Amino acid sequence: MKRFGLAVVVSLCLASPGAYAQMSGKPIKIGVLTDLAGEHTENTGQGSIVAAELAAEDFGGAINGIPIEIVSADHQNKPDVGAAIASKWYDEGVDMIVDVPNTAVALAVQKVAQAKNKIVMFSSSAASDLTGKACTPVSVHFTYDTYALAHVTGKAIVNGGGKKWFFMTADYAFGTTLEKETSSVIKENGGEIVGSVRFPANNPDFSPVLMQAQQSNAEVLAVASSGSDSTNAISQASDFGITQSGQKLAILLMVINDVKTLGLPVTQGIQLTEAFYWDLNDQTRAFSHRFFAKRNLMPNMYQAGVAGAVTHYLKAVKAAGSDETGAVMAKMRELPVDDFMTKNGKLREDGRVIRDMYLFQVKTPAESTAPWDFYKVVKVVPGDEAFRPLSASECPLVKK
Numbered sequence: 100m101k102r103f104g105l106a107v108v109v110s111l112c113l114a115s116p117g118a119y120a121q122m123s124g125k126p127i128k129i130g131v132l133t134d135l136a137g138e139h140t141e142n143t144g145q146g147s148i149v150a151a152e153l154a155a156e157d158f159g160g161a162i163n164g165i166p167i168e169i170v171s172a173d174h175q176n177k178p179d180v181g182a183a184i185a186s187k188w189y190d191e192g193v194d195m196i197v198d199v200p201n202t203a204v205a206l207a208v209q210k211v212a213q214a215k216n217k218i219v220m221f222s223s224s225a226a227s228d229l230t231g232k233a234c235t236p237v238s239v240h241f242t243y244d245t246y247a248l249a250h251v252t253g254k255a256i257v258n259g260g261g262k263k264w265f266f267m268t269a270d271y272a273f274g275t276t277l278e279k280e281t282s283s284v285i286k287e288n289g290g291e292i293v294g295s296v297r298f299p300a301n302n303p304d305f306s307p308v309l310m311q312a313q314q315s316n317a318e319v320l321a322v323a324s325s326g327s328d329s330t331n332a333i334s335q336a337s338d339f340g341i342t343q344s345g346q347k348l349a350i351l352l353m354v355i356n357d358v359k360t361l362g363l364p365v366t367q368g369i370q371l372t373e374a375f376y377w378d379l380n381d382q383t384r385a386f387s388h389r390f391f392a393k394r395n396l397m398p399n400m401y402q403a404g405v406a407g408a409v410t411h412y413l414k415a416v417k418a419a420g421s422d423e424t425g426a427v428m429a430k431m432r433e434l435p436v437d438d439f440m441t442k443n444g445k446l447r448e449d450g451r452v453i454r455d456m457y458l459f460q461v462k463t464p465a466e467s468t469a470p471w472d473f474y475k476v477v478k479v480v481p482g483d484e485a486f487r488p489l490s491a492s493e494c495p496l497v498k499k
Contacts, residue, residue: 133223197405261318333350447489
């Protein structure tokens with residue numbers, strides 16, 4: 100009997116710290132920290148909130164009788180505002196924050212999450228530093244990152260013959276990171292950078308930038324930005340007749356809403372990288388039609404990523420039987436990421452979710468047969484090829 104008792108004590112001591120954690124009994128509260136009025140609002144904003152609500156609906160709005168609550172706020176694209184909201188939310192019982200467009204805001208919120216030992220899951224922010232040197236044990240980079248954008252789109256265009264590049268880059272963390280990582284891919288695959296120019300956020304006039312790009316004699320003019328800056332650059336490049344003159348536009352981050360805004364005559368032929376497209380299969384279509392019924396828009400990869408992140412989080416809470424941070428993070432790493440947008444994905448120790456990425460090409464007006472019929476699949480890139488390998492990671496959590 101004494102030996103049996105000792106064995107029980109030993110086994111309990113060897114169990115993981117969160118293995119016997121219980122539900123706190125309070126509501127499971129998820130905060131959608133997003134952009135409700137700035138340059139990213141059309142692509143995230145209310146659509147991200149709807150996506151989180153749809154994921155909660157899939158669980159019947161509760162887990163084991165404990166209600167799921169969705170709260171939301173606008174971070175105004177200001178790191179101090181985002182950090183203050185995150186700190187207040189966590190103190191008030193928010194268990195997980197999701198979405199967080201804007202890399203600078205994401206990095207600020209990630210620090211708060213680590214200090215409070217609370218979970219944050221990034222769907223819309225892009226910088227690969229979130230799972231690199233800035234990684235934490237409580238953060239998840241769920242949807243895509245700058246490394247994947249650079250390696251899928253950049254490599255495809257260089258290997259397709261676009262060797263001489265000129266960068267038009269947004270002068271903030273996301274843009275400069277994307278230029279740096281894409282430049283490395285270009286050089287590794289035999290291309291060269293012939294010039295670059297920076298522009299400020301919310302730039303209304305790209306004429307000076309486009310004139311420098313035209314005069315560079317580059318074969319590829321790369322736009323390293325997002326949101327309204329990308330759509331403005333594409334629209335004004337069309338007005339300049341850049342693609343008609345033989346130079347190719349490389350849009351390093353663009354989503355389906357941008358194509359809808361600009362139209363197929365302007366965007367046709369552009370190649371881009373995304374983690375999601377509404378018309379890939381029956382599951383993506385089913386989710387997208389539910390989303391459309393609430394927003395009258397098809398979801399993009401950021402919004403789908405919010406739904407996927409919330410789904411994976413809630414699955415982990417249910418499987419762990421706990422809302423304690425350590426127990427939930429352990430379960431999220433243990434469970435495969437398997438939902439309407441991701442098949443057999445995995446959450447690595449650096450916080451990066453590894454999933455297939457898609458290289459799409461925007462259809463011509465003649466190829467499109469229905470509203471929102473915008474993309475054709477050029478290539479499916481396995482996650483282990485699309486994302487930075489752990490062997491090259493700067494994350495201090497990664498054992499080498």
